[in-house]
Amino acid sequence: MKVLFINTNDTSGGAARAAVRIMRGVQHCGEEAQMFVKNKNSQASDIMPLSQFLPSNHIYKTFDWIASKIKNKWQHFKWHPYKNTKQNVYMSDLRSTRIHDVLQKIDYDIVHLHWINNRFIDIRELTKIHKPIVWTLHDSWPFTSICHLPYGCKQYEKHCGQCPMLGSRQKRDLAYEVFQQKLDVYKKLDLHIVAPSRWLAECAKRSVLLGQYSVNVIPNCIDTELFKPVDKNNARVQWGLDTTKKYMLFGAMQATTDLNKGFDLLVQALKYLPYKDVELIVYGTNENLSEIGIPLPIHTMGYINRDEQMALLYNAADVMIVPSRSENLSNTIMESLSCGTPVVAFNIGGNSDMIDHKQNGYLAKEYDCEDLARGIDWCLRHNEENTLSAHAREKVMNNYTTDIVAEQYKKLYDSL
Numbered sequence: 001m002k003v004l005f006i007n008t009n010d011t012s013g014g015a016a017r018a019a020v021r022i023m024r025g026v027q028h029c030g031e032e033a034q035m036f037v038k039n040k041n042s043q044a045s046d047i048m049p050l051s052q053f054l055p056s057n058h059i060y061k062t063f064d065w066i067a068s069k070i071k072n073k074w075q076h077f078k079w080h081p082y083k084n085t086k087q088n089v090y091m092s093d094l095r096s097t098r099i100h101d102v103l104q105k106i107d108y109d110i111v112h113l114h115w116i117n118n119r120f121i122d123i124r125e126l127t128k129i130h131k132p133i134v135w136t137l138h139d140s141w142p143f144t145s146i147c148h149l150p151y152g153c154k155q156y157e158k159h160c161g162q163c164p165m166l167g168s169r170q171k172r173d174l175a176y177e178v179f180q181q182k183l184d185v186y187k188k189l190d191l192h193i194v195a196p197s198r199w200l201a202e203c204a205k206r207s208v209l210l211g212q213y214s215v216n217v218i219p220n221c222i223d224t225e226l227f228k229p230v231d232k233n234n235a236r237v238q239w240g241l242d243t244t245k246k247y248m249l250f251g252a253m254q255a256t257t258d259l260n261k262g263f264d265l266l267v268q269a270l271k272y273l274p275y276k277d278v279e280l281i282v283y284g285t286n287e288n289l290s291e292i293g294i295p296l297p298i299h300t301m302g303y304i305n306r307d308e309q310m311a312l313l314y315n316a317a318d319v320m321i322v323p324s325r326s327e328n329l330s331n332t333i334m335e336s337l338s339c340g341t342p343v344v345a346f347n348i349g350g351n352s353d354m355i356d357h358k359q360n361g362y363l364a365k366e367y368d369c370e371d372l373a374r375g376i377d378w379c380l381r382h383n384e385e386n387t388l389s390a391h392a393r394e395k396v397m398n399n400y401t402t403d404i405v406a407e408q409y410k411k412l413y414d415s416l
Contacts, residue, residue: 001413004108005035008120010047012039013253014331015115015138018196018220020047022136025221025406031413036106038097038120050120053102064098071095078174084167088259091146091165093178096122103129110134110413117141117148124181127188132416134409136194136218138328143207145179149260149326156207182209192416194409196220196329197350216412219353221405222334222396227311229340229393235315241299246278246380249317249341251301252332255284262323262346265369269323270294272373278380281317283310314339319361319379323372327351337361338396340389344375354400358382360392 005023009016019035023046026033033046040049054064075095085091097119103111113121113135126133139148145160147153153164161176162168168175186209193215195201201217204210233243241247252261270280276296282289283301290298304310314320320336322345327333329350333343337360345351347363355361362375383389 001031001110002108003031003033003110003112003413004103004106005033005112005114006116006121007035007037007114008116008118009039009041010035010037010044011041013115017331018138019114019136020044021221021223021402022405022409025402026409026413028402029406029410031410033112034106036102038118048106050097050099050102053100053105055100067098082166082168082174086165086167089165090148092117092141092148093146093174094122094124094181095119096125099125101128110416112136114138123185127185129189132190132192134192134194134412134416136196137200137204138196140200140203142193143204143210145175145182151326154206156203156209159208179209186210192216192412194218194412197353199348199350199353200328216408218408218412219400219405220329220331220334221402222331222338222400223307224338224396224401226307227314227335227338229389230312230315232315235312238312239301239316241281241316247281247299247317248278248319248321248376249281249283249313249336250321250323251281251283251285251304253284255282256287256289257285260325262325265323265325265367265372266321267292267294268369269321269372269376270296272370274373274377281313283313310335311339314341317341318383319344319376321345321372321376322351324348325367329353334396334400337392338400340386340393342379342383342388342392344372344379346372354395356391356395360388360395 005019007016007019023033023035035047037047038050040047111129111133115138140150141148144150144156147165160179161171161173163173163175191213193204193210193213195204195215195217196219198217201215204215236243250266256263279297281299283304286302289300314336320341320343322330322333322343327349333354336343343355343361346366348366355363357363362378364371364375
């Protein structure tokens with residue numbers, strides 16, 4: 001069976017990493033799989049960038065450039081009336097890149113969509129596909145109108161419009177228009193939905209857009225030979241850390257600037273921490289964090305692009321903190337647990353799929369910074385014999401290995 005994976009990137013972002021891991025697992029199960037992306041940064045021969053298919057003719061390139069400018073001007077005009085759009089909320093309309101019927105030029109039996117935004121695939125292109133489409137949800141955009149993280153908004157359960165994210169009071173606003181276009185497109189597709197977490201699956205089932213489709217819960221997977229426990233002291237020496245200290249770890253792609261990752265909530269929580277003999281490691285930023293009000297020493301590690309380095313950093317820490325406001329099935333949580341490092345997070349989204357409260361980490365009350373601090377303290381005091389670490393690794397080995405997850409996808413493909 002030939003499966004075509006589609007994702008905007010091949011290395012950048014959590015969805016890209018998850019999609020490539022799943023593809024590798026599917027290949028290991030004997031399926032023929034390749035990936036089509038907008039932006040390719042790896043050297044993998046089975047990942048095909050859009051540029052590989054674009055016409056080299058100068059006239060075509062000029063036409064594409066002009067068409068893109070016109071499209072963007074038109075979309076800018078549509079967004080212009082919404083002066084009260086919420087800040088720090090990521091939204092996408094149906095803007096896309098001309099892909100010159102690439103999906104009709106590649107041989108496949110099943111299309112497996114992942115994250116296709118950032119002006120990559122126009123969902124109207126999908127109506128040209130007359131084969132099964134599997135769509136793994138990495139956020140809420142496929143079943144909302146324009147927002148990737150709707151937070152408390154439930155309008156997708158009826159029909160988006162009068163959008164609070166846009167600050168709109170009009171029923172038939174841009175959100176209404178995009179939602180209606182998605183409705184019209186989805187009706188024409190042989191669509192099969194996968195949600196990596198039980199929480200996201202329930203959201204999709206309650207939505208107008210995806211509620212009529214079967215929704216399978218299949219988690220993301222992880223390379224447990226790469227993300228595995230190693231000697232903690234050795235890991236700390238390699239990162240230049242003190243082997244006698246206690247370390248908390250926090251980070252993300254945009255650790256301190258992405259509101260969803262909850263750095264501000266972490267800052268509040270650490271003020272409740274009952275003792276001062278702990279230090280904080282932060283990755284995903286180059287900022288000087290010495291004057292932001294955290295009463296602890298801070299080690300800023302910058303941006304980490306290699307999984308091997310990331311695995312060492314998880315091992316160097318005593319506890320990982322994930323104070324996100326919204327999470328599907330966090331790669332960070334899974335990677336940390338796989339390395340045997342317990343995780344403290346809010347009890348939101350898919351976090352409870354991976355964190356067993358007071359078994360391999362701590363689930364704090366939703367957005368309760370004081371309880372988050374209690375969780376950090378609890379994990380630091382209850383892992384002296386590495387019991388939490390052992391349970392953390394066991395959780396991953398029993399649920400999220402590449403073989404376990406790939407076999408579930410293989411069964412889904414076969415059923416289609």
